[in-house]
Amino acid sequence: MKKISIMNQKGGVGKSMLASQFAFYCALKLNLHVLFVDLDQQGNSTKVLRSSGLAKQSAKTAGQLIYNGGTIPEKDEFLIVGADPLLAHLESEGKASYNKFIKNFYLTLNEIKENYDVCIFDTSPTPDVRAVCALALSDYAISPIELNQEALDGVQALYKDIEKVQAxxxxxxxxxxxxxxxVSNPFQKENLRDLVLAYGKILLKGSDGKAVCIPSRSAISEAQAQGRPVWTGDKSTAEKVWREIRRVFEALAQAMCLESRAVEIIKEE
Incomplete structure (x- = not known):
């Protein structure tokens, strides 16, 4: 089971959108067995995936599993471990509890690792114990970022947090x-140039070596609000938006060496 954390220190940058839509992509486009863990107490991803009717929600919650450990009783091809209010209180236990929480979470996930191809963590918007738990157990991390000055100024701190966890x-x-x-306006184009100049080496890139990005499209927000994959809905709009953003999901899958189960079936036959 390959594990990825969708992370950033700031809220409102699109973590939950990326996490939930990438989960849809892995489950429906790649036919992979997906475990989704929502570590943001707001539970936006939990709501989107649950309302889609495409995933099953575990009776166990993320906060319970980190705090107490235990077993995930369900086995499903697309399973959500949902957010709960306990997540917001874990940090109050203090840093002395970090090792216990990480161990609890590790043992739980290790027990079911053979059941899933990929595990996706939607992390909290603060660098607290939840983010540490996810990153300490992840194989990969990706950070969505908006092209405003505040976000650009925070890149260095974000990268330092990654380096701390890599220790x-x-x-x-x-x-x-x-x-x-x-969006295609002079302000964002200038910020994108600055981002490429300063951090071009750590931008997610497609198979052609060019950086990929997610455009601002109302159809993406609508898909999230309606709890469905972005490539569904009004056919003409969905097809257009999907053409624009599929490179992002393909780049992520390629970077994680994820291969469609459909390909595996063909090989076996």
Missing amino acids: INPELNFLGLLPNRV
């Missing part, structure tokens, strides 16, 4: 920054 988990591979809600 605990040297296997963590940071796949890079992913510009989100990109």
Whole structure:
């Protein structure tokens, strides 16, 4: 089971959108068995995936599993471990509890690792114990970022947080920054140029070596609000938006060496 954290220190940058839509992509386009863990107490991803009717929600919640450990009783091809209010209180236990929480979470996930191809963590918007738990157990991390000055100023701090966790988990591979809600105006074009100049080496890139990004499209927000994959809905709009953003999901899958189960079936036959 390959594990990826969708992370950033800031809220409102599109973590939940990227996490939930990438989960849809892995489950429906690649036919993979997906475990989704929502570590943001707001539970936006939990709501989107649950309302889609495409995933089953576990009776166990993320906060319970981190705090107490235990077993995930369900086995499903697309399973959600949902957010809960306990997540917001874990940090109050203090840093002395970090090792216990990480161990609890590790043992739970290790027990079911053979059941899933990929595990996706939607992390909290603060660098607290939830983010540490996810990154300490992840193989990969990706960080969506908006093209405003505040976000650009925070890149250095974000990268330092990644390096701190890599001291605990040297296997963590940071796949890079992913510009989100990109619009074609002079202000954002200038910020994108600045981002490429300063951090071009750590931008997520497609198979052609060019950086990928997610455009600002109302159809993406509508898909999230309606709890469905972005490529569904009004056919003409969905097809257009999907053409624009599929490179992002393909780049992520390629970076994680994820291969469609459909391909595996063909090989076996």
